[in-house]
Amino acid sequence: MSENESRFSRLPKPQGNTRPPELLDDRRIDVKSQRNEDAFGQMLWDHHQGKRSVEIVEREDGWVGVAGGPTAYFKSYDDWRPHEQEAVKHARGRVLDVGCGPGRHAIHQQDQGLDVFGIDVSPLAIRTARARGLRNARLFQVTQVSSKLGRFDTIIMMGNNFGLFANLKRARWLLRRFHGMTGPDARIIAESADPYTTTKECHLDYQKANRKRGKFSLQMTIRIRYEQLIGPWFEYLKVSQDEMESILVGTGWRISKFIPDTGDIYCGIMEKV
Numbered sequence: 486m487s488e489n490e491s492r493f494s495r496l497p498k499p500q501g502n503t504r505p506p507e508l509l510d511d512r513r514i515d516v517k518s519q520r521n522e523d524a525f526g527q528m529l530w531d532h533h534q535g536k537r538s539v540e541i542v543e544r545e546d547g548w549v550g551v552a553g554g555p556t557a558y559f560k561s562y563d564d565w566r567p568h569e570q571e572a573v574k575h576a577r578g579r580v581l582d583v584g585c586g587p588g589r590h591a592i593h594q595q596d597q598g599l600d601v602f603g604i605d606v607s608p609l610a611i612r613t614a615r616a617r618g619l620r621n622a623r624l625f626q627v628t629q630v631s632s633k634l635g636r637f638d639t640i641i642m643m644g645n646n647f648g649l650f651a652n653l654k655r656a657r658w659l660l661r662r663f664h665g666m667t668g669p670d671a672r673i674i675a676e677s678a679d680p681y682t683t684t685k686e687c688h689l690d691y692q693k694a695n696r697k698r699g700k701f702s703l704q705m706t707i708r709i710r711y712e713q714l715i716g717p718w719f720e721y722l723k724v725s726q727d728e729m730e731s732i733l734v735g736t737g738w739r740i741s742k743f744i745p746d747t748g749d750i751y752c753g754i755m756e757k758v
């Protein structure tokens with residue numbers, strides 16, 4: 486027994502609830518917030534089963550908002566935004582869809598005759614993608630991908646999935662890894678959203694605080710909530726076109742083209758230097 490343990494064991498045992506009610510409430514919230522559930526995947530699976538819902542995002546600063554899912558993640562090619570339709574035309578050969586979700590891009594490309602491999606960290610996203618017809622979908626973290634998966638000609642990161650690069654260090658490490666597992670004419674097709682179009686004070690404050698901490702303006706820590714389920718906190722990055730270009734420096738990739746949308750969203754097409 487350590488000195489501290491013996492000191493605590495000599496303290497009288499608390500009688501009843503000694504914590505003030507407000508602390509008890511906080512503790513209940515804390516216990517819940519530790520849950521690491523597949524909230525995103527459950528939302529997708531339920532949508533696939535016909536149950537309608539919205540995608541709730543919670544940010545570390547307490548901001549809560551509604552994102553585009555799940556409906557957006559089930560849209561077929563004809564209903565995609567023009568920049569998405571244009572971007573996926575750059576895919577060829579063997580395709581890796583990173584964070585494929587229910588597989589709208591992967592399934593479209595599979596239908597075009599491409600050899601597509603979809604990965605996602607969410608078990609229920611993978612289940613949904615398979616149920617919708619994606620033949621090759623596996624449970625994988627983006628950080629687990631390696632040349633063991635074979636050689637790819639295209640890596641797609643749609644649905645703002647440039648965000649899965651998370652931060653500068655991880656982005657450069659992953660981009661170098663992608664370099665090693667792709668052919669000489671390979672492409673990365675990645676979507677992001679320019680953080681600097683917002684005028685909302687709550688977002689501007691968060692961006693300012695991030696820059697103060699040495700982060701990108703929209704290097705977010707967020708989690709997904711669905712009904713009573715709470716997903717794990719994770720980092721998600723949104724960058725301007727200039728920031729995207731600066732991240733690629735020294736990774737062996739360069740921007741060959743930006744495909745803008747009418748709003749803040751755009752796709753970057755990357756090729757090897």
Ligand SMILES: C[S@@+](CC[C@H](N)C(=O)[O-])C[C@H]1O[C@@H](n2cnc3c(N)ncnc32)[C@H](O)[C@@H]1O
Nearest residue numbers: 558584585586605606607610625626627643644
């Ligand atoms: C915004 S959704 C986009 C889904 C799909 N690409 C689309 O556009 O419809 C992001 C997806 O990335 C997955 N994801 C999140 N973090 C991941 C990680 N670290 N590795 C692999 N997939 C991840 C999520 O589970 C989710 O399915």
